Amino acid sequence: xxxxxxxxxxxxxxxxxxxxxxxxxxxxxxxxxxxxxxxxxxxxxxxxxxxxxxxxxxxxxxxxxxxxxxxxxxxxxxxxxxxxxxxxxxxxxxxxxxxxxxxxxxxxxxxxxxxxxxxxxxxxxxxxxxxxxxxxxxxxxxxxxxxxxxxxxxxxxxxxxxxxxxxxxxxxxxxxxxxxxxxxxxxxxxxxxxxxxxxxxxxxxxxxxxxxxxxxxxxxxxxxxxxxxxxxxxxxxxxxxxxxxxxxxxxxxxxxxxxxxxxxxxxxxxxxxxxxxxxxxxxxxxxxxxxxxxxxxx
Amino acid sequence: xxxxxxxxxxxxxxxxxxxxxxxxxxxxxxxxxxxxxxxxxxxxxxxxxxxxxxxxxxxxxxxxxxxxxxxxxxxxxxxxxxxxxxxxxxxxxxxxxxxxxxxxxxxxxxxxxxxxxxxxxxxxxxxxxxxxxxxxxxxxxxxxxxxxxxxxxxxxxxxxxxxxxxxxxxxxxxxxxxxxxxxxxxxxxxxxxxxxxxxxxxxxxxxxxxxxxxxxxxxxxxxxxxxxxxxxxxxxxxxxxxxxxxxxxxxxxxxxxxxxxxxxxxxxxxxxxxxxxxxxxxxxxxxxxxxxxxxxxx
Numbered sequence: 001x002x003x004x005x006x007x008x009x010x011x012x013x014x015x016x017x018x019x020x021x022x023x024x025x026x027x028x029x030x031x032x033x034x035x036x037x038x039x040x041x042x043x044x045x046x047x048x049x050x051x052x053x054x055x056x057x058x059x060x061x062x063x064x065x066x067x068x069x070x071x072x073x074x075x076x077x078x079x080x081x082x083x084x085x086x087x088x089x090x091x092x093x094x095x096x097x098x099x100x101x102x103x104x105x106x107x108x109x110x111x112x113x114x115x116x117x118x119x120x121x122x123x124x125x126x127x128x129x130x131x132x133x134x135x136x137x138x139x140x141x142x143x144x145x146x147x148x149x150x151x152x153x154x155x156x157x158x159x160x161x162x163x164x165x166x167x168x169x170x171x172x173x174x175x176x177x178x179x180x181x182x183x184x185x186x187x188x189x190x191x192x193x194x195x196x197x198x199x200x201x202x203x204x205x206x207x208x209x210x211x212x213x214x215x216x217x218x219x220x221x222x223x224x225x226x227x228x229x230x231x232x233x234x235x236x237x238x239x240x241x242x243x244x245x246x247x248x249x250x251x252x253x254x255x256x257x258x259x260x261x262x263x264x265x266x267x268x269x270x271x272x273x274x275x276x277x278x279x280x281x282x283x284x285x286x287x288x289x290x291x292x293x294x295x296x297x298x
Numbered sequence: 299x300x301x302x303x304x305x306x307x308x309x310x311x312x313x314x315x316x317x318x319x320x321x322x323x324x325x326x327x328x329x330x331x332x333x334x335x336x337x338x339x340x341x342x343x344x345x346x347x348x349x350x351x352x353x354x355x356x357x358x359x360x361x362x363x364x365x366x367x368x369x370x371x372x373x374x375x376x377x378x379x380x381x382x383x384x385x386x387x388x389x390x391x392x393x394x395x396x397x398x399x400x401x402x403x404x405x406x407x408x409x410x411x412x413x414x415x416x417x418x419x420x421x422x423x424x425x426x427x428x429x430x431x432x433x434x435x436x437x438x439x440x441x442x443x444x445x446x447x448x449x450x451x452x453x454x455x456x457x458x459x460x461x462x463x464x465x466x467x468x469x470x471x472x473x474x475x476x477x478x479x480x481x482x483x484x485x486x487x488x489x490x491x492x493x494x495x496x497x498x499x500x501x502x503x504x505x506x507x508x509x510x511x512x513x514x515x516x517x518x519x520x521x522x523x524x525x526x527x528x529x530x531x532x533x534x535x536x537x538x539x540x541x542x543x544x545x546x547x548x549x550x551x552x553x554x555x556x557x558x559x560x561x562x563x564x565x566x567x568x569x570x571x572x573x574x575x576x577x578x579x580x581x582x583x584x585x586x587x588x589x590x591x592x593x594x595x596x
Contacts (some may be wrong), residue, residue, distance in 0.1 A: 016424065018424050018428075020428075020431060021427075066390055066391070066394060069386075069390060070387045070390065088386065089367070089430055090430075092367060092368065092390055093364070093368065093423060093426050093427040093430070094427070096364060096419075096423035096426070097420065097424055097427065099398075100416060100419040100420040100422075101420050103401040103404075103419070104413065104416040104417055104419070104420055106401075106416075107409055107413045107416060111409075114405050115402065115405045118398060118401045118404075118405060119402055121394075121401070121402070122314065122395065122402055124398075125391060125394035125397075126314065126316050126395055128394070129316075129318060129319075129388070129392070130318075132387055132388075132391070133318060
């Protein structure tokens with residue numbers, strides 16, 4: 001089912017008539033194509049659905065290219081990222097090419113879908129900026145974190161579900177909520193895996209978020225639970241490379257204070273809500289997508 | 299006349315509901331607003347024309363933000379660029395915000411205009427990449443240079459003129475050609491000023507292009523005209539900071555071999571052609587815009 005989407009993206013890239021762009025695209029990992037799967041599962045495999053899925057995946061790839069520059073991330077899915085294999089300039093520019101080609105092709109789909117997707121990209125861009133700003137100090141504000149992941153991750157997943165509902169004449173609001181919950185839970189799980197999994201499983205360095213200054217939910221909950229001395233130690237470790245002993249200390253303390261469980265339960269609640277919405281709508285395959293979100297290790 | 303455009307951009311920025319984005323926008327120089335002037339001169343000051351002008355200027359500002367990162371440029375119009383005053387990350391992300399908000403608002407204008415503008419942004423992004431790729435070695439291929447500036451600079455100016463013609467029911471092809479000629483000449487003159495003017499006039503370092511590896515028309519013509527020893531010297535200086543004596547040598551040789559005049563004449567020919575097109579179309583104010591292009595010093 002995703003094959004049609006891959007072919008469509010390749011066609012969009014070929015349209016550019018630029019050998020360099022084709023070379024760069026060939027080096028991008030395809031990833032899970034979660035957004036495309038979501039769109040096709042909701043809207044079926046009509047040509048507009050396949051095009052929308054291809055466009056959203058191109059936009060998502062563009063955002064990752066810029067994100068890896070913003071995060072100084074040099075590995076993605078076990079391979080050097082474009083900014084590492086080439087340089088930041090290449091990643092920025094190729095991101096711009098994918099973004100703009102995506103927007104260009106949106107004109108072909110229909111005004112409502114185009115608005116939903118491009119609105120999400122605005123929020124996604126603001127979210128990437130807010131992710132960086134929040135990381136300047138040890139953020140303990142859970143709402144600020146939730147608002148940021150709502151922009152950075154949930155916006156495009158939510159828009160994918162909503163656009164697919166529009167394309168297939170389904171109730172946009174239900175799918176919008178479903179997509180938002182999925183997106184929030186997806187990011188929460190991603191943030192958990194950064195702590196619980198090792199580099200080999202992740203295909204990138206473990207515990208990179210905290211070294212980058214990002215205090216995801218488990219860090220916020222741990223900070224809440226620690227006494228003053230513990231808090232001071234935790235805050236002192238923020239935003240710099242962790243020594244193995246400090247990594248171990250953080251993991252042990254998180255275990256002790258149930259910071260991971262509390263975060264995972266929060267993601268689970270969002271998924272349960274999403275599954276219930278889909279049960280009501282009689283969409284059984286969307287239950288599976290939602291559940292796969294919290295039962296993954298990378 | 300441009301006041302309405304400034305207000306519209308400010309409104310688009312305010313729409314974002316993001317204080318950080320508002321702060322960053324306030325720090326951006328407004329520039330000449332050439333593209334907005336072009337659109338309003340062709341299409342009048344109807345709301346769709348003002349909106350299109352505002353969107354195009356936001357997209358142009360986004361491209362400059364990314365361009366300054368790509369070019370390691372730290373000064374723009376006499377002020378520190380965003381990448382210098384903040385960092386590359388801020389410039390990348392704020393560029394993404396301006397791009398995506400621009401694309402979002404395009405949905406409001408009409409499908410043909412949206413296609414023309416977003417197609418130009420694809421070419422602009424490819425052009426910025428090709429600008430970097432061409433600079434990797436001493437490029438002597440005039441056609442490769444022309445194709446690159448066609449993408450990087452002419453595409454959006456051409457699209458501005460074409461979109462304005464669409465909005466006002468004028469012949470899109472005439473305005474498209476006019477805009478393309480203007481854009482090519484604009485970039486050629488920009489490239490000349492980098493050589494002929496000093497840093498104080500430019501509001502940025504002089505002869506920066508060559509240090510960045512960019513062989514603009516005068517360098518290509520000089521290379522053609524020099525004997526072998528001269529060529530070797532010129533090529534050896536390529537892509538690194540120039541000492542004052544080498545700067546002086548390049549200027550003297552360009553003078554001797556008429557490399558500047560030859561380039562300026564090429565820009566003039568394009569402008570003359572554009573002016574003739576507008577005479578035929580009875581658009582007197584567009585003649586003035588075209589002429590102002592080659593009679594500027596910054």
